[in-house]
Amino acid sequence: MIDTAIASLTSGGAYALLGVGLVLTYRMTGVLNFAHAVVGAFGTYTAIVAFEAGVGYGAAMILGVAVAALLSGGIGVVMARWFAEEATIVRSTVTIAIFLGVLVVGFRLFGDTPRVVPALLPGVRLEVGTVTLTGSTLLSVGGVAVLAGAVAWFLAKTRTGIVLRAVSERPTTARLLGVPLRTLVVAVWAVSGAVAGAAVTIIAPTRTNDYASLAILILPALAAALLGGFQRVGATIVAGFGIALVELMGARIPAVARYRTVVPFLVILAALLWMQRKEVWDEAR
Amino acid sequence: MRRGDLVLFGSVAAATVLFALLPPFWAFLASSAFISALLVSSVGVVYGRAGMVSLCQVTFAGIGGWVVGYLGVATAVPYPVALVLGALAAVPVGVVIGLPALRLRGVNLAVVTLGFAVAVSSVVFVQGFPGARTNDPVTRPGLVAGERGFMVFTAAVFLVVAAALLATKRTRLGAAWEAVRHSERATAALGLSVPFIKLSAFAVSAFVAGLAGGLLAAQLGFLNARNVEPVDSLVVFVIGVFVGAHHVGGALLGGVLGSFFPELLRRLSIPQDVGPILFAIGATHILAQGGRGLAEHLGRRRPAAGGDVVVLRPEGGAPTRHRADPGRDLVLRASGIEVRYGAVVALEDVDVEVAQGRILGLIGPNGAGKSTLVDVITGFHRPDAGSVTVGETVLDGLPAHRRARLGIRRTFQTERTVPALGAGDYLRLAAGGHLDRAEVVELLAFLDGPDPDTPVYAVDTGTRRRLEIMGCLAARPTFLLLDEPAAGLTEDESLRLADRLRQVPERFGVGLLVVEHDIDLVAAVCDELVVLDFGRVIGRGAPDEVLASDVVAEAYLGV
Numbered sequence: 001m002i003d004t005a006i007a008s009l010t011s012g013g014a015y016a017l018l019g020v021g022l023v024l025t026y027r028m029t030g031v032l033n034f035a036h037a038v039v040g041a042f043g044t045y046t047a048i049v050a051f052e053a054g055v056g057y058g059a060a061m062i063l064g065v066a067v068a069a070l071l072s073g074g075i076g077v078v079m080a081r082w083f084a085e086e087a088t089i090v091r092s093t094v095t096i097a098i099f100l101g102v103l104v105v106g107f108r109l110f111g112d113t114p115r116v117v118p119a120l121l122p123g124v125r126l127e128v129g130t131v132t133l134t135g136s137t138l139l140s141v142g143g144v145a146v147l148a149g150a151v152a153w154f155l156a157k158t159r160t161g162i163v164l165r166a167v168s169e170r171p172t173t174a175r176l177l178g179v180p181l182r183t184l185v186v187a188v189w190a191v192s193g194a195v196a197g198a199a200v201t202i203i204a205p206t207r208t209n210d211y212a213s214l215a216i217l218i219l220p221a222l223a224a225a226l227l228g229g230f231q232r233v234g235a236t237i238v239a240g241f242g243i244a245l246v247e248l249m250g251a252r253i254p255a256v257a258r259y260r261t262v263v264p265f266l267v268i269l270a271a272l273l274w275m276q277r278k279e280v281w282d283e284a285r
Numbered sequence: 286m287r288r289g290d291l292v293l294f295g296s297v298a299a300a301t302v303l304f305a306l307l308p309p310f311w312a313f314l315a316s317s318a319f320i321s322a323l324l325v326s327s328v329g330v331v332y333g334r335a336g337m338v339s340l341c342q343v344t345f346a347g348i349g350g351w352v353v354g355y356l357g358v359a360t361a362v363p364y365p366v367a368l369v370l371g372a373l374a375a376v377p378v379g380v381v382i383g384l385p386a387l388r389l390r391g392v393n394l395a396v397v398t399l400g401f402a403v404a405v406s407s408v409v410f411v412q413g414f415p416g417a418r419t420n421d422p423v424t425r426p427g428l429v430a431g432e433r434g435f436m437v438f439t440a441a442v443f444l445v446v447a448a449a450l451l452a453t454k455r456t457r458l459g460a461a462w463e464a465v466r467h468s469e470r471a472t473a474a475l476g477l478s479v480p481f482i483k484l485s486a487f488a489v490s491a492f493v494a495g496l497a498g499g500l501l502a503a504q505l506g507f508l509n510a511r512n513v514e515p516v517d518s519l520v521v522f523v524i525g526v527f528v529g530a531h532h533v534g535g536a537l538l539g540g541v542l543g544s545f546f547p548e549l550l551r552r553l554s555i556p557q558d559v560g561p562i563l564f565a566i567g568a569t570h571i572l573a574q575g576g577r578g579l580a581e582h583l584g585r586r587r588p589a590a591g592g593d594v595v596v597l598r599p600e601g602g603a604p605t606r607h608r609a610d611p612g613r614d615l616v617l618r619a620s621g622i623e624v625r626y627g628a629v630v631a632l633e634d635v636d637v638e639v640a641q642g643r644i645l646g647l648i649g650p651n652g653a654g655k656s657t658l659v660d661v662i663t664g665f666h667r668p669d670a671g672s673v674t675v676g677e678t679v680l681d682g683l684p685a686h687r688r689a690r691l692g693i694r695r696t697f698q699t700e701r702t703v704p705a706l707g708a709g710d711y712l713r714l715a716a717g718g719h720l721d722r723a724e725v726v727e728l729l730a731f732l733d734g735p736d737p738d739t740p741v742y743a744v745d746t747g748t749r750r751r752l753e754i755m756g757c758l759a760a761r762p763t764f765l766l767l768d769e770p771a772a773g774l775t776e777d778e779s780l781r782l783a784d785r786l787r788q789v790p791e792r793f794g795v796g797l798l799v800v801e802h803d804i805d806l807v808a809a810v811c812d813e814l815v816v817l818d819f820g821r822v823i824g825r826g827a828p829d830e831v832l833a834s835d836v837v838a839e840a841y842l843g844v
Contacts, residue, residue, distance in 0.1 A: 032392050034399070082573040092392045093338060093526060094572050100519045101565035104558045212516070216403055222396050261407040265400035272385035272393055 006131050008248040009241070010206050011220075013140025016240030017199035018217060019224030020147060021192035026230045028164055028188045031079060032092040035099040036196050037221055039075070041214035042102055043068025043197030044204050045110040048117055057118065065197040071102070072193020076186040084181075103215055110211050117205040140202045144237055147195060151233055164188065219264035220244070226271045243267055290451060293533055294444060301440040309432035314544055316432070316504050319439035322540025323446060323497035324521045325530045327490040330450065332522070333531025333577065334459070335486035336466030338395035340518050341382075341402040345375040345491045346498030347410055347513035353499040354415035354507050357423045364426055368442075368499040375495030376488050387483040394487070402515035410510040414502070422506030439500050443540075446493055447533045453489075460714040462486050464703045470665065471701030476689035476717045476760065520561050526568040529578015538580060615641045615676045617693065617764045617796055619662050622671035624654070624820070631657045632668070632820045637798075641763055642790045644797040646811030646828065648804070650840055653817040655800045656698065659766050662798075663695045664688040675763065690717065692763035698772060700749040702741045708752060709737030715756030728755045731792075732785055747774045751782070758793050765789070766798045771806050783809045808832060816840065 018037055025033045047064025051057060075098055083091045121135025155161040164184060200214050207213070220243050228236030247263045250256050304315040324342055331339045352371035356362045362370070382401050386393040416422060429438040453459035461482045464472045469479050502508050524542055529535035542564065547557045571578060617639045624632040632654045639645045647655050660666035662673050664685035673680040680688055689695075703711055709725045725737050732751040735744050741752065750770060757765050770786070771779045783806045789795055801807050807814065807828065814831040816824035818840040824831050831837060 032395070034395070078569070086572075086575075089336070089338065089392055090572055092395065094569055096338065096340070096395070096519065097523050097526065097565040097568040097572075100516070100523050101562050103516065103519075104561045104565075108556065108558050216515075219400050219403060223400070226393075226396060259408050262404040265397075265404040268397050268400045269382070269385055272389065272397060276385060276388040 002131065004248050004252060005245060006133065006137070008244040010134070010136045010140045010244075011203055011247065012241035012244030013137075013144045014199040014203035014217070014240075015220040015224050015244055016144045016237040017140075017147060017195050017202075018221035019228065019236040019240045020144075020151065020233055021195045021199075022221055022225040023228055023230055023233055023236050024151065025188060025192050026225070029076070029079060029185050030088050030091065031095060032088065032230070033075075033192075034092065034095045034218060035075060035102055036072075036095075036192070037200065037218035038099050038102045038106070038215040039068050039072045039193050040196030040198075040200035040217070041211055042071055042106050043193070044117075044200045044209075044214060045106060045115075045211055047197075047201060048115050048204075049110065051118065052115075061120070061201060064201055065194050068197025068200075069190045069194035072196065073186050073190035075193075076189025077182075079189070080182040080185045084185075099215075099218075103212070106211050106215070112210050112212060114208055114210045114213075117201075117209055119205040120202060136202055136206060140199075143198060143202065144240075148233060148237055160184070216261075219261075219268075220247075223264040223267040223271065226268055226275075229275070239267075290533060293537070294448070297440060297444060297537065301437055304436060305433045312432040312436040313504070314548060316436040316439045316500070318537075318540040318544035319436070319443040320497050320500045320504065320540075321521075321524075321543030322443055322536045323500070324494055325525050325528065325539030325543070326443075326446060326450060326536040327494035327497065328522055328525030328539075329530030329532070329536055330462075330493065331486050331490035332525055333529065333535075334466065335462040335483060337387075337483060337487065338392055338522070339398045339487065339490065340395055340522055341398035341405075341515075342490065342494045342521050343498075343513050343518040344398075344402045344405050344515070345379065345494035346501060347405065347508065348375045348378055349495030349498030350502035350508040350513065351409070351414055351498075352495075353423055353502045354417070358416045358419070358421050364423065364429075364503060367423075368496065368503070371499040371502075372492045372495035375491040375498070379488050379491030380484060383484050383487040384480075387487065388480045394483075398518075399515070402518050406510060406513070406515050410508075410513055413510075414508045417507045417509060423503045425503050435504065439504075442496060442500060443536075446496065447536065450493075451533060455710075457714060458482070458485060460703070460706055460710055463705045464714060467703050467705075468701045470685075471697065471703075473665070473685040474663065474689055474695050474697070474701075475715050475756070476686050476694075478684075478686045520564065523561070523564045523568045525578075527564050527571055527579060529571075529576075529580035532578065532580035534583070535578050535580030615763055615796070617662070617673075617675050617798075619658065619673045620671060622658065622661055622673075623669045624657055624661060624666065625669050630820050632661070635671070635817070635820070635822055637662075637815055637822075639764060639796040639798050641794060641796040643813070644786070644790060644799060644811045646807040646814040647798060647800045647817065648802070648807055648814060648837075649817035649823075652819075653840075654820040655817055656768055658817070659695060659768050659798070659800060663693060663766060689760075689762075692761070693766070694757035694760055694762040694764070695766040696750070696753045696757060696768055696770060698768045700746060700753050702749045702752050702756070704740070704742035706741055707737060708735050708739050708741060708744070711741055711752060712737075712756050712759045716759035716761075718760075720759055724759070728759055731755070731758075733781065747778050750774065758789070758795070761793065762795055764796045764798065766800075768800045769802065770799065771801055771803045779803060779806055782806070786810050804832065 022033060022036055025031055043064040046067040047060045050063050051060035079091060083094055119136055120139050124135035124138060126133040126138060155165060200217060204214060223243055224236050224239040227239035243263060247260050250263060251260050304311050324346060327342050331337050349371035352374045353367045356367040356370060382397055383394065386397045425435060429435045461472065461477050464475060464477065465479060465482045472479050472482065501512065505512065524539045528539040530539060547560055550557050550559060576582065619635065619637045622632050622635040635658060649655055657666060661668045664683055706714065708729065712725050712728060713720045729737060732755050734752055734755055735748060741749060750773065754767065754770060771782055774782060786797065787810055789797055799811065811828050814825060814828050815822055816831060816837050823836050823840060824834055
């Protein structure tokens with residue numbers, strides 16, 4: 001059991017990172033970003049291609065994260081420029097179109113076969129009692145800790161963070177107060193893209209990593225964000241680790257091992273059933 | 286059917302004949318186009334008309350194809366019957382995954398359908414479709430065995446589905462889909478169950494997609510997982526957004542984009558994946574324009590807002606019949622109402638009573654809790670304490686649409702009519718039951734409405750606000766709650782509205798509760814006033830006395 005839990009930490013951390021990115025873009029800019037994971041996958045594949053072409057390992061990884069940040073920032077520009085006043089459903093629909101676009105462009109550039117992805121921090125191992133933590137696991141869990149801490153600190157303590165919270169609650173008011181809304185929105189998108197790039201790169205060596213499979217990481221991320229109510233960062237992180245644990249426990253039972261992709265779907269169903277205890281109405285009167 | 290639609294159907298029939306004369310390869314392409322057009326139509330129902338995002342339409346097609354294949358291998362059911370059964374099989378599946386998503390607002394359906402598409406693909410479809418392993422293809426009966434015959438068959442299926450979907454636009458359900466796309470609150474206020482309406486749209490779209498899958502299975506012999514991948518659902522959805530899938534023309538255009546366009550790219554030696562990229566760009570462009578698809582741009586132009594509005598004047602005539610039994614004077618009573626948001630008390634121990642045939646005014650400064658009280662009475666907000674009754678009937682716990690059906694109607698501070706409907710159709714939808722043309726015209730005349738055929742989007746805000754009131758009255762309610770009906774009206778309009786509201790209790794047998802800031806209107810119309818301030822009742826009584834009292838002056842002016 002402990003082995004399973006430890007083994008699920010890498011995936012769990014990545015799900016949590018992706019889920020937190022979804023929650024942040026939803027809270028700050030009112031978009032459910034379906035293109036989130038595919039942008040991360042695009043960054044990861046850029047890193048792989050660069051590495052295969054002879055770019056140094058660290059440089060390639062940084063390049064990948066940077067590309068994901070740029071791509072996501074670009075989506076942010078589109079959102080801020082053309083869809084600032086639209087309803088959440090419209091903006092989310094736009095991200096579905098972008099999901100498709102980035103997916104297909106990636107197919108063309110990267111093909112649809114899995115690659116050998118070098119594990120991150122290959123030499124690093126941490127022995128705690130009988131348990132061994134690999135470099136990937138440490139990065140994943142550490143990444144979550146750093147991100148969670150940074151988000152909490154940023155939103156509570158910095159002026160920009162407070163402004164961003166104001167923006168998410170009252171966009172028009174914030175703009176009237178002279179907040180440079182577009183710049184902030186684009187920055188949120190870029191940061192969330194960078195986190196997605198890092199998360200997908202961490203998880204890529206540990207599983208089937210063709211481009212489409214990595215793009216489908218949007219599902220566990222959505223499930224985690226849904227359990228966090230698209231509001232709570234902490235709950236999303238816990239949910240990310242929980243989903244990975246359930247997946248891996250399933251994978252160790254031979255009879256259900258092949259159905260691992262169903263886990264996020266079942267979590268989504270359960271979360272929705274739980275959430276609809278009370279009726280919720282659309283925008284205020 | 287409108288003239289433009291007739292021309293479109295005629296053109297499809299003519300094109301079908303033309304393709305039947307060409308070599309079979311072209312017939313095959315044309316069949317693919319009709320199958321794609323069906324898939325795009327399914328997006329048109331769920332997204333184009335009901336405004337929800339579904340990302341598993343191709344999965345429904347796969348289910349339809351799976352069942353058709355299974356029935357072909359395991360039974361002697363003839364193909365057309367199997368086709369319908371396959372489509373029907375997709376419906377309960379859609380209901381099961383739609384139910385949890387549809388009671389909640391927003392994009393939950395998109396999330397759950399994406400998860401469903403991936404799950405079914407990797408668990409069911411990947412194991413192969415019935416007949417594929419044993420090389421036992423779906424057999425098409427004699428007439429449609431050849432490519433040309435089959436193409437004619439797919440065209441016929443598409444036309445029947447398109448005609449049926451077009452016919453639903455004139456029905457109550459079709460109007461309800463439009464309403465729910467526009468505003469869930471307003472839909473519930475019309476007495477319609479929001480989850481049921483959404484679910485019906487999703488189920489119909491699953492059926493249409495299932496049909497497409499059954500056709501695809503017959504076209505190819507059997508399906509394999511590659512034919513029905515989750516990404517195909519994304520492509521179909523994005524095409525649907527791009528073309529305006531709720532129009533027949535849009536669906537056809539989508540079919541052409543899904544079938545002939547890749548072929549064109551192939552012949553031009555352009556990589557075929559350019560297609561989806563262009564669709565994605567096109568869809569984004571359409572959304573940025575605030576449009577509802579390419580078909581709307583290519584087809585008839587919308588008349589400019591504020592166009593020819595025909596104002597009908599009342600012509601005297603017999604007074605409207607009352608549905609409410611005049612012998613039973615019901616009383617709507619809210620007692621001990623309390624609403625808290627955390628530490629903030631929005632309403633505290635509020636008692637309000639309206640009798641049928643009377644007009645109660647509810648006034649108070651902004652934030653006093655007036656609209657919250659309306660929300661509580663009409664079932665949009667559950668109070669923390671207190672009870673709402675009509676006569677002997679206790680309404681507590683009843684959802685908003687059930688209260689509306691019991692005859693408690695409301696309007697909103699911002700108008701929430703359904704822009705895509707005609708004024709008459711809107712009234713019919715709001716009425717909830719039968720409403721003949723004479724009644725429509727009479728209602729429109731009573732409150733200076735437009736001609737019944739004028740689309741709602743073409744009239745000004747003041748007229749829409751009155752249309753909303755007319756819609757409520759059309760339902761013959763026992764009580765009507767108006768939330769700031771004069772907001773945004775000109776002074777003349779406001780005076781005229783006051784005059785008409787005065788007549789409402791007598792004419793329609795309704796008890797009115799009017800929330801209003803326009804003190805002149807309140808003084809002119811109401812029999813009794815209740816004043817709210819910081820969630821408490823600070824005054825009540827006859828309008829003259831209440832408006833003259835010191836407490837009220839203090840609450841309003843701070844003196």
